[in-house]
Amino acid sequence: MKLTTDVVIVGTGVGGLYCALNLPKDKDIIMITKAAVDESDSFLAQGGICMLKNDEDYDSYFEDTMRAGHYENRKESVDIMIRSSQETIADLISYGVDFKRNEDGSLAFTKEGAHSTPRICFHEDETGKEITSHLLKAVQELPNVKIIEHCRMTDIIEKDGRCAGIVAQHENGSMTEIDARFTVLATGGVGGLFENSTNYPHLTADALAIAIKHGIELENIDYIQIHPTTLFSRKPGRRFLISESVRGEGAVLFNSHMERFVDELQPRDVVAAAISEQMKKDGRPYVWLSMKPIPKEVILSHFPNIYRRCREEGYDVTRECIPVVPAQHYFMGGIKVDRYSKTSMENLYATGETACNGVHGRNRLASNSLLESLVFAKRAAKRIAETFDDYDMIETDTDLAAYRGCDKDYGKTVLNEMERMRKYHEQHNTENKR
Numbered sequence: 001m002k003l004t005t006d007v008v009i010v011g012t013g014v015g016g017l018y019c020a021l022n023l024p025k026d027k028d029i030i031m032i033t034k035a036a037v038d039e040s041d042s043f044l045a046q047g048g049i050c051m052l053k054n055d056e057d058y059d060s061y062f063e064d065t066m067r068a069g070h071y072e073n074r075k076e077s078v079d080i081m082i083r084s085s086q087e088t089i090a091d092l093i094s095y096g097v098d099f100k101r102n103e104d105g106s107l108a109f110t111k112e113g114a115h116s117t118p119r120i121c122f123h124e125d126e127t128g129k130e131i132t133s134h135l136l137k138a139v140q141e142l143p144n145v146k147i148i149e150h151c152r153m154t155d156i157i158e159k160d161g162r163c164a165g166i167v168a169q170h171e172n173g174s175m176t177e178i179d180a181r182f183t184v185l186a187t188g189g190v191g192g193l194f195e196n197s198t199n200y201p202h203l204t205a206d207a208l209a210i211a212i213k214h215g216i217e218l219e220n221i222d223y224i225q226i227h228p229t230t231l232f233s234r235k236p237g238r239r240f241l242i243s244e245s246v247r248g249e250g251a252v253l254f255n256s257h258m259e260r261f262v263d264e265l266q267p268r269d270v271v272a273a274a275i276s277e278q279m280k281k282d283g284r285p286y287v288w289l290s291m292k293p294i295p296k297e298v299i300l301s302h303f304p305n306i307y308r309r310c311r312e313e314g315y316d317v318t319r320e321c322i323p324v325v326p327a328q329h330y331f332m333g334g335i336k337v338d339r340y341s342k343t344s345m346e347n348l349y350a351t352g353e354t355a356c357n358g359v360h361g362r363n364r365l366a367s368n369s370l371l372e373s374l375v376f377a378k379r380a381a382k383r384i385a386e387t388f389d390d391y392d393m394i395e396t397d398t399d400l401a402a403y404r405g406c407d408k409d410y411g412k413t414v415l416n417e418m419e420r421m422r423k424y425h426e427q428h429n430t431e432n433k434r
């Protein structure tokens with residue numbers, strides 16, 4: 001089958017949806033997703049989304065983001081994200097997103113590790129679901145957007161150094177060519193490549209493998225964030241996240257002797273390393289997290305999802321500690337993009353977790369990723385609109401049969417490249433220290 005459209009967007013998380021919402025309404029858009037529309041990491045986000053509270057907070061927010069990122073962040077991108085945050089939150093509210101409010105009606109802010117002040121908007125502990133379900137509803141109401149579920153991109157179509165669309169495979173094995181003037185990759189993170197991850201297992205970094213295959217520039221793909229606290233389980237499958245805002249609200253970590261061993265509000269990489277070290281010392285596959293310092297009414301109102309899920313696993317967090325373990329959580333590196341989310345290939349954009357615009361440096365500051373995804377998805381949409389008439393549709397002559405099975409080693413390709421980059425960084429850092 002062959003489809004033709006103005007823009008094809010791969011992925012229906014916040015990156016893909018917000019890009020679609022910001023493209024001109026007179027352009028035809030096809031969105032595809034490997035799973036069901038509501039099966040994306042965007043639905044899983046718990047803690048919240050950052051916002052610049054006021055002009056006085058700019059320097060502090062900027063510094064917190066840079067410090068968490070070990071000062072390897074692209075300053076221009078951090079600046080763009082922070083300065084666009086108020087407009088983004090206002091836009092979300094206009095789509096019906098309901099953030100927690102103070103009694104006077106102003107936005108309520110919570111705090112997470114490595115933030116020097118509360119500046120995170122939230123909706124209970126299901127902020128991602130609240131945001132993404134409203135964006136999805138708005139996209140589903142657009143007559144110019146068609147969403148195809150359970151349809152997997154297996155490659156892009158490259159012609160004369162430009163991207164001319166994608167090849168995709170449906171669950172029943174049939175293949176479709178989607179020709180498009182512009183292609184946007186919004187395929188999310190890499191958790192599906194790891195045994196222990198908070199991500200959906202179908203997020204297997206396909207876009208990265210495709211980028212490697214076509215010589216599209218990547219950046220820091222070995223920069224992978226391990227979240228310090230996921231609920232320990234002996235069962236296989238996705239790990240349940242215990243949001244950092246739990247520690248922001250007062251929860252503490254204990255070793256096997258019920259002694260504290262780390263400042264719980266340091267950046268994620270520092271806390272995760274301390275927990276791993278402590279697990280080795282204790283000879284146990286977890287440490288303990290106590291939410292008892294948080295008043296019961298706050299647990300029930302701010303963290304109802306965590307409370308419910310822990311109850312299902314047999315723990316009452318208002319009365320007892322829970323076992324927690326670090327797990328793969330977020331991907332700071334990705335397909336290298338410029339300030340407009342454009343990749344190194346003509347007509348190809350990337351947004352969300354699969355893209356690297358440098359906001360996060362070596363380590364992401366909590367609750368910066370939903371914001372970063374939204375801000376740079378909108379910038380991609382605006383850029384595509386501005387340059388739309390500069391490009392013609394590319395005539396293609398694609399032999400779909402040649403693409404069958406082309407993605408079978410994609411996971412291995414990405415893991416090998418991550419390892420190569422890790423070694424490169426290790427060597428480079430050692431040389432710099434000499």
Ligand SMILES: Cc1cc2nc3c(=O)[nH]c(=O)nc-3n(C[C@H](O)[C@H](O)[C@H](O)COP(=O)(O)OP(=O)(O)OC[C@H]3O[C@@H](n4cnc5c(N)ncnc54)[C@H](O)[C@@H]3O)c2cc1C
Pocket residue numbers: 010011012013014015016032033034035039040041042043044045046047048049050127128151152153154186187188189198199200202203204205206207241329330351352353354366367368369370371373
């Ligand atoms: C448990 C959890 C909690 C989090 N909490 C927070 C938080 O509190 N605050 C915050 O800012 N961030 C948080 N994050 C991170 C944030 O949710 C993600 O970074 C963000 O949602 C990524 O959005 P995205 O659109 O890039 O990707 P996703 O939402 O993951 O969407 C990816 C999409 O791509 C599709 N896809 C992938 N490969 C293919 C393919 N080959 N073909 C077709 N479709 C494909 C998927 O099906 C999916 O639709 C959390 C993440 C997790 C996992």
